[in-house]
Amino acid sequence: MTKPLDVLAIGNAIVDVIATADDAFLAAQSLDKGSMRLIDAAEAERLYGVMGPGREVSGGSGANAAAGIAALGGQVAFIGRVADDQLGQVFAHDIRAAGVDYLTPFANSGNPTARCLILVTPDAQRTMNTFLGASQDLTEADVDYELVRQAGITYLEGYLWDPPAPRAAMAKALKVAREAGNRVAFTLSDAFCVERHRDDFLMLADGNVDVLFANEVEIKSLYQTDDFDTAIAAIQGKLPIAVVTRSEKGALVVTPDGTIAVPAEPVSKIVDTTGAGDLFAAGFLAGLSQARPLADCARLGAIAAAEVISHYGARPEADLKALAAKVTG
Template identity: 65%
Template sequence: MTEPRFDVLAIGNAIVDVIASCDDGFLAEHALDKGAMRLVDTAEAEALYANMGPGKEVSGGSAGNTCAGLAALGSRCAFIGQVANDQLGHVFAHDIRAAGIHYAVLPREGEPPTARCLVLVTPDGQRTMNTFLGASQFLSAASIDPALVADAKVLYLEGYLWDPDGPRTAMQGAIECAREAGREVAFTLSDAFLLDRHGDDFRAMIEAGEIDILFANEGEALALTGTDDIEKAIGWLAPKLPVLVVTRSEKGALAIRGDERVEVPAEPVAQVIDTTGAGDSFAAGFLHGYVQGKSLEESLTLGAVAAAEVIGHYGARPEADLAQLARERLG
């Protein structure tokens, strides 16, 4: 088999994170609950964006964050996600390419505009998040290039994007392309709330052998298997998957591959500032180790290192040199 050009190809919501400072008065003026996370429509997203003060705009989204972590560790990555042909769409494309990630999806003309997560940070450090999914929900099957899928060792799919019909069809097509090319498929469940709507789909994919690496946190694993006992959940999932990875917050993480089970503790963190993106970064660390042929223990450790870095500051992207942190940790 030809050596692929990329280590990981990720498909997910193409979202621009817009982070700006504000005071409590701004939140009150716009009837925003401090510290809350909510979805907003086009009109509110545009109005709030227009009224926000100067801020930082960076490409985001769960799978996009994982790509950023992978690239920072030295992996070769590509990303598929839909933006609109507007200012924030250009910001997203420039930012993700500047991180060394291959991105070639054509912007979408017309409405809705590019997805954005408007993050308002008050002086007390509270983050009030307003997410507009916009154009990211209109990723089409035509955006999936079979040659690109075949040119990556691992296809990584974001569960969040399973909600809308178009992107779901696109990801199903990408799975077929990966299978035909003999590549591996990794899937992250993203959030337990998705299991209410799509649990049957995810369980069917697992039973059909369409997923090679499943990422789940403890709550997602319990919701997927319908139990309140994590060992029972693991016992149901592990025999059906080539690789199962379960994160357990401060209790660390575990991975199972066949008869091999490995657990690692969480990495020490001086102060937990913001857990946004911790799971995305963990997946980046693990996948980086995995595609490099490292052991499960080393791959889990890299995941823990990447997660610890991102929760030590605001924002879902690494700020420290992840590659250096990895070298220091593994030697």
């Protein structure tokens, strides 16, 4: 039976505030270039006050992937919690305008909507300072598990594994999806997530999800090795599909039967790497939902990632369907 929903993504609902900065500013603020750190409301207010003019763009890893899937023509929904405040309204408007079904009710109490203050240096590296706000308050009551049953693929975001309530909500979604005979995809999100939740993530990677997304740093952290080939050997055969992105080296699709290397898509100028992994996942999942060969799925991911790093912000701006038309299979 054809599922009415190709992909359901569950993750943090965040509004990104993106500003340019130089290395001297990062040093003055004691920020480690290229890192992602969690901050509280007071630090979010302080840093926002000293950073340069910002551009507000709705973000969040799973939400970015959902927007990419919609841009590729997929039927996609997103679940994530925002407050009934200005940024919450911005987030809801943006994701719906991107063609994503978003029906999670606004929270009328508790934390304000999450925001990520992103400082982009001239070398296109992004330093992220994230206040998780309302997104970390997601509970099982916020999740429409009927959508989980309807979705061919449920995509879960590792960034949301930290707080107990969202973790329980996603664990239930995983169980519901698998009982319905649907696929589950999971992204490790960041090495700091792996460090905090290695045992859980190893359990998920050991056949408890169908697709695992990671970058080179994350997969090596998961298996506590400095050698990429050792990490790949460790995960091979554990689950149907692992997808490991390697920036300019492209990506590697790992299956029990072997590996498929796919080159990165050429980019004339890298402007901002925010969202590259999210859009790679979007392209891959869009292809997977269409039953394309795995090599084509990875090529779609590479094309979507190349588009998003060519401009500021983590949501696609070009016609992804037109760019993806070059992939046949």
